[in-house]
Amino acid sequence: MLGRWSYSGTNYPKESPNAARVDSWPPAGGPPGSNLPFLREQLLDEWGIDIAINNPLFHSAVQRHPHYTAALARAINEWQIGEWTDPEPRIKASICVPQEEGDLAAAEIDRLGDDPNFVQILLVIRGAEPLGRRRYWPIYEAAVRHNLPIGIHFGGQGGNPLTGTGWPSYYIEDHTGMAQSFQGQLTSLIFEGVFEQFPTLRVCLIEGGFAWLPTLMWRMDAAYKRLHEEVPHLKKLPSEYIRDHIWLSTQPMEEPFKPHQFTQLLRHGTLADRLIFATDYPHWDFDAPDQALPKTKLPEEFEQKLFFQNALDFYGERLLPRVRG
Amino acid sequence: MAASQVSNVALGVDDGTRFVVGTVDDIPPGSRKVILVNGREIGVFNVNGEYFAVLNRCPHQGGPLCSGRQTGFLVAPLPGEYQLSRPGEVIRCPWHGWEFDLRTGQSWCEPSKVRVRRYDVSVESGETLVAAVPGEDGPTEAETDPLAPPGLVKGPYKAETFPVSIEQQYIVVDVGGRRPS
Ligand code: FES
Numbered sequence: 001m002l003g004r005w006s007y008s009g010t011n012y013p014k015e016s017p018n019a020a021r022v023d024s025w026p027p028a029g030g031p032p033g034s035n036l037p038f039l040r041e042q043l044l045d046e047w048g049i050d051i052a053i054n055n056p057l058f059h060s061a062v063q064r065h066p067h068y069t070a071a072l073a074r075a076i077n078e079w080q081i082g083e084w085t086d087p088e089p090r091i092k093a094s095i096c097v098p099q100e101e102g103d104l105a106a107a108e109i110d111r112l113g114d115d116p117n118f119v120q121i122l123l124v125i126r127g128a129e130p131l132g133r134r135r136y137w138p139i140y141e142a143a144v145r146h147n148l149p150i151g152i153h154f155g156g157q158g159g160n161p162l163t164g165t166g167w168p169s170y171y172i173e174d175h176t177g178m179a180q181s182f183q184g185q186l187t188s189l190i191f192e193g194v195f196e197q198f199p200t201l202r203v204c205l206i207e208g209g210f211a212w213l214p215t216l217m218w219r220m221d222a223a224y225k226r227l228h229e230e231v232p233h234l235k236k237l238p239s240e241y242i243r244d245h246i247w248l249s250t251q252p253m254e255e256p257f258k259p260h261q262f263t264q265l266l267r268h269g270t271l272a273d274r275l276i277f278a279t280d281y282p283h284w285d286f287d288a289p290d291q292a293l294p295k296t297k298l299p300e301e302f303e304q305k306l307f308f309q310n311a312l313d314f315y316g317e318r319l320l321p322r323v324r325g
Numbered sequence: 326m327a328a329s330q331v332s333n334v335a336l337g338v339d340d341g342t343r344f345v346v347g348t349v350d351d352i353p354p355g356s357r358k359v360i361l362v363n364g365r366e367i368g369v370f371n372v373n374g375e376y377f378a379v380l381n382r383c384p385h386q387g388g389p390l391c392s393g394r395q396t397g398f399l400v401a402p403l404p405g406e407y408q409l410s411r412p413g414e415v416i417r418c419p420w421h422g423w424e425f426d427l428r429t430g431q432s433w434c435e436p437s438k439v440r441v442r443r444y445d446v447s448v449e450s451g452e453t454l455v456a457a458v459p460g461e462d463g464p465t466e467a468e469t470d471p472l473a474p475p476g477l478v479k480g481p482y483k484a485e486t487f488p489v490s491i492e493q494q495y496i497v498v499d500v501g502g503r504r505p506s
Contacts, residue, residue, distance in 0.1 A: 015394055015417060022419035023392050286420055291386035 012171035016284040024282035032282035036088055043281050044090055047289045051311075051319055053092045053119060054080055055206065057155050061099035061124045069098035073108055077118075085117035089321050094122035094151060102138035109139065113146030119315045120149050124156030125181045125208060132185075132192025140198045147200070149247075149314055152185065154178050154207035175285075182208030183216055186246065190220065193233040195241045204247040204314055207280060211254040214268035217242055243270050247314045249278035250306070251287045259296035272302055276311045331381075335362040335498065338454045342501025349448060349494045352376070355413070359391045363500055367444060370395070370427055372413045376446035377427040378498045379416065384432070384439045388420035396424070398433070445499040454495060 016022060018032055024042065026035035033039065044052060056076050063069035073096040080093040095118050097105035112118050121143050129135065131152070143150055161167045162177045164184075182205050195201060220238035228234065234241075248271070256262050266272040279287050289307070312319055335344035344362045346369050352358050357370045359381050366381035368391025381391040397412035415424050423434045430443035 013422065015396070016422060022394055022417075023389060024419075284421060288386040288388075288420075 013284060019284055020282045021284055021286055036084065049090065051090055051092060051321065053094060054084055055094050055122055055151065055153050056080065056096055057153065060096045062127065062156050062158060066098065066101045066104060070101060070104040070108065073098050077112060081117055092119040092319065093117050094120045096122050097139065099123050100128050102135050106138040106142040109142035109146060113142065113148055116318055119318045120151045123150060123152045125152050125154055125178065125185055126156035126158040126160065128158050130185060130188035132188035132194050140194060140201055144198050144200055149202035149204060151204045151206050179209045179212055183212060186216065187220065190238045190241050191231050195245045196233055196235060201245060202247065202314055203245055204249060204276060206249040206278060207251055209252055209254060210248040210271060210275060211265055213248065213271065217269055247274045247276055247310065249276050250292065251278040251280040252285055253287055253292045255294065259294035262294045263296055263298060266299060266302065272299055272305060274310060275306055276314060277306050331359050331361050331366055333360055335360050338497065343497050343499050345454060345495045346498050347496055349496060352496060357391060362498055367498060369446060369496060369498060372427065376448065376496055378444040378446045379425065379427060379430055380442040383418040383420065383423065384441055385418065385421060385423050388418045390416060390418050390425065390441060393417045393419040445502055447497050448494050449497050451493045451495055
């Protein structure tokens, strides 16, 4: 919803206000994910998590007023330092930016880009326009300047319907349909030439599913063979840009009808080397680290990659805990 | 509601499979109590005077099922027309909202594969209950004491005590039954 200031997001699904786990409201009050001691107990300590990355979805990205959206993003970033990354070295922050205002977003990235508390720039998947368009390039330029990757998270409103066919009626349509937005944005980033322009840019698609990636790669490559004259600025096959630049997060975990099909999926394309485990805490579709993977024999070393190595490849050394003092 | 609000340790009686979880006054209609019974967290619910008990571990991803919301089954004869049937007899897991029938443990999400462990519950007079003698396989000494905090070992000293007769109504959970198939 454009122009809203509240954190409350959607009240769906029913009986899970803030789309949060019912047990994630801190006993001390405040909304889910707002209380560090409770988050330590319920998330970090519960699963022995060494590094967690904050992705605040406070609608700072999609306000109409340019200076308000910039001020909101800046305030959230300061709050992350003061309330989360300073007192808790296991938590790393994402730079929230006024997504629709490329220059103001770049200024915020320049302000914080060398602060080791921050490990990525956070965009939301549904903005005003496809993310490959030039109005967003100052964001990518600033990202490359500071060697910061971009995380694009589920969410945002942007003014366009979720699906290409219009506004749906039910939350379940929104929840299922978001993968379409991710595919659309990825297609835009590739064909508008973002990765040709910014060859060191790394992007992680967060909470958009991942099983659709292999077929999208096939389809894009097949189309490229016939239609490449339209995009002469591309020098590689679309799937090659994906291999070089794109990471994805697990939550929501894809759950095939037969668990072994998950393994087949990993063997397609780049997924085994590109998936990063995500819990989506405190949201209702939270994945428990010890339970979320399908009960099947996974490729050797996959878990080590999923829970550590792929994230390290994507975020780089900044991810590792700083020695303090 | 916090993930672990386990209020106490249940007291074993008789053969060591039956445990007192409290008096009827402890769990009035519409309320619930999660208690450690023989090492397992079990939630005991009072739905309009009927008692139900299920394991506090969701078979989906292990969530603390008994801290979820209590509801009924939602039925819709038409899109947009809703009715609630059997209010209070359904527990929704706090994590992902899977629903379980408190009466049977049955999940209606993947009914052929998933159910939560349920236990028989009865209400019995205090006069009929005899504390279990801790034995090899029975509950540990600490578990048989409703006042013992979990994890503490009893010390060697004991003050002199006197028998008191108990006539209240107690809620008893039976963990000895076989898992329903
Ligand atoms: S853990 Fe209970 S519904 Fe997922």
